[in-house]
Amino acid sequence: xxxxxxxxxxxxxxxxxxxxxxxxxxxxxxxxxxxxxxxxxxxxxxxxxxxxxxxxxxxxxxxxxxxxxxxxxxxxxxxxxxxxxxxxxxxxxxxxxxxxxxxxxxxxxxxxxxxxxxxxxxxxxxxxxxxxxxxxxxxxxxxxxxxxxxxxxxxxxxxxxxxxxxxxxxxxxxxxxxxxxxxxxxxxxxxxxxxxxxxxxx
Numbered sequence: 001x002x003x004x005x006x007x008x009x010x011x012x013x014x015x016x017x018x019x020x021x022x023x024x025x026x027x028x029x030x031x032x033x034x035x036x037x038x039x040x041x042x043x044x045x046x047x048x049x050x051x052x053x054x055x056x057x058x059x060x061x062x063x064x065x066x067x068x069x070x071x072x073x074x075x076x077x078x079x080x081x082x083x084x085x086x087x088x089x090x091x092x093x094x095x096x097x098x099x100x101x102x103x104x105x106x107x108x109x110x111x112x113x114x115x116x117x118x119x120x121x122x123x124x125x126x127x128x129x130x131x132x133x134x135x136x137x138x139x140x141x142x143x144x145x146x147x148x149x150x151x152x153x154x155x156x157x158x159x160x161x162x163x164x165x166x167x168x169x170x171x172x173x174x175x176x177x178x179x180x181x182x183x184x185x186x187x188x189x190x191x192x193x194x195x196x197x198x199x200x201x202x
Contacts, residue, residue: 009045011037016052020069020171024062033064040141047131050156054131054145056124058184068160068168070127077127078150086111086119091128091149099132099148120147 015022015036023032024043033043043064046052053070057063057077065073083091089109094100100108106116123129124147132148160168172181 005039005041005045008037008039008042012042012046013051016046016064016066018171020066020072020168020175021058022064023058024064027061030058040143044131044134044143048133050153053127053150053153054124055127056121057127060121060125066168067157068164069171071160072165072168072172074127074150077125079126080128082126083122084119086115087122090116090119091123094123094129094147095149095151098152099146101135101144101146105147 012022015031015038019031021030022036022038023030026032026034033039043052047054047064051067053065053067055063055065055070057065057073080088080091086109090105090111093105093108097104097108102113102116102120105111105120106113109116109119111119120129128150129147130150130153131145132153133146135144135146137143176184
């Protein structure tokens with residue numbers, strides 16, 4: 001089991017050295033965990049070490065980002081002005097607490113389970129919050145998580161160089177059409193910003 005996880009981790013490290021993002025679940029258009037040679041324990045290990053950023057960037061699906069791709073996307077996300085009251089409350093709590101699991105977030109923020117889940121999903125989609133570590137292991141291919149603010153995740157390693165971010169930019173344009181890039185950042189009220197990343201070099 002450990003040997004399999006180590007091989008899967010090595011495969012994912014190799015994948016993210018050449019690619020910017022990976023979906024968790026099978027998708028006809030995008031690369032996903034299984035076809036990249038990874039498995040659940042391996043991707044969780046990379047999230048815990050700060051080598052991968054957990055998000056819902058692509059169509060609100062669970063999307064893992066390389067460090068350089070996260071920093072490329074960061075200026076186009078983290079739009080706190082778009083957050084509703086539950087999101088603002090939850091983000092403030094996480095910034096004060098450092099990290100928390102779902103039950104702790106519900107209790108501290110006085111949110112019902114559904115409202116807490118919706119607020120967390122929005123924060124994760126905006127790259128304001130990500131996974132910090134494993135919480136409860138359900139079975140070999142699933143667990144719950146602790147979540148933390150993006151700035152705490154950033155502390156785990158040094159930021160990528162401009163050259164690394166430039167390579168992520170080149171990968172984005174090599175892998176997607178301009179229309180797909182705009183869809184990746186699909187928020188109509190920010191179409192000008194989307195066009196900017198679709199057409200401008202860093």
